[in-house]
Amino acid sequence: MKAKAKSDETRARILAAAMELFQRQGFEETTMREIAAAAGVATGAAYYYFDSKDAIVLAFYDQSQQEMEPLLDAALASARNLKGRVGALLEVKLQYFEPNRRLLGTLAAHADPEHRLSPFSAQTEEMRKRDMQFFERALTGSRIRVNSELGQHLPRILWMYQMGVILFWIFDRSAAQRRTRLLVEKSLGIIVRLIQISEFPLLRPVRRMVVDLVETVMSD
Amino acid sequence: MKAKAKSDETRARILAAAMELFQRQGFEETTMREIAAAAGVATGAAYYYFDSKDAIVLAFYDQSQQEMEPLLDAALASARNLKGRVGALLEVKLQYFEPNRRLLGTLAAHADPEHRLSPFSAQTEEMRKRDMQFFERALTGSRIRVNSELGQHLPRILWMYQMGVILFWIFDRSAAQRRTRLLVEKSLGIIVRLIQISEFPLLRPVRRMVVDLVETVMSD
């Protein structure tokens, strides 16, 4: 038991040292040798605990997801309508990641699902599933009812929307990322409105086309 | 004039050597030393002509855009309805980039507009503008008329849509990228339909929200 704890502690120390250096001087400007030295271990040790420099960022992301779960629970409890619920989820994430906003860009660079560090890869599937459940709860706990086949796809669609917002935010260079806040405010309104009117008879053809599209794209 | 021509020829030789190696053994697996050797110059020479390894890919992309222009002209001449016109533009691009599909992933890795190699950076603005004009022509040459304020934003929206399709295609691992073809077929139908019905009174509020959103996001 001693060893496990010590190993965990070393790993945590390396991760913490890396995050502080990344935050202070940026990802590219920080070397693995610096990280190891700051953590008080040899260069090779960092590679014993992390597959690569990028993998450290993924570990941070993973840790963040766990730490955010109670905050996301609270966010869902704070509002009843869909716009408020999804908006609260997004606000938690943006606030949590704020100190490391630039750092997430290194993850965004891996859109390739083949890449281990991609948010779309098989390795990150577990995280993805858990994350989508919050959007499922955002929907089921709201007053909106979607009876058509569109309903079952909405959690995934909202999750994808979230990924787009975060990507926009990472590269948003406006002061305090105000543009992202505007984007969220306005786009959420559109999405909720679209979901509401999606059951109108007039939009039935479009709705079916969208469902068809989503099912095609998601199929393996 | 002799000197200029010789310089151009050397640059072209390095670019060609790089592209052949990238195609045969992949981007990561090809070293700058190999490229220089294949082009019959010293390693440093490659850096005299190209700022970096990534910059070679951008040069290829730039060259591609120029070579594709007549093909895109022909594509616009091949159809009258919007779906056919935009679909033809996309088909030209996908076919042209087919041999180097994986390579484009290295460009997609730079979503950061701050990065010189990003398709959204200031350095690539000229290319972007020229490209958007094809979508403007796709619209004006079609039978669709959009009278609302939405009209002026449609070329940019279609261009962004194109970027999304190409990104999807780059990482599409289905055989012969069939899923991308399905995505295009189905999503184009949705887009055209949405544009058509966007002038309906019922959708006026949503239309205004979308325009407002686009204007907010595009503002500097």
Place this chain on the structure above:
DNA sequence: TCTAAAACTTGAACACGTTCAACTGAACAT
């Protein structure tokens, strides 16, 4: 307590992208 295996640690070594001071030779003015 002893010992073999497993877990962990080390820092030199490797291959890579990139830089740079030094060199070459063609073009041109005098």
Place this chain on the structure above:
DNA sequence: ATGTTCAGTTGAACGTGTTCAAGTTTTAGA
């Protein structure tokens, strides 16, 4: 012809992420 300039060229050297053979420490079974 000679000198001057400068675009073009060179390959060694630098700093980086990463690997690895060799060590050290810890665990666990006898």
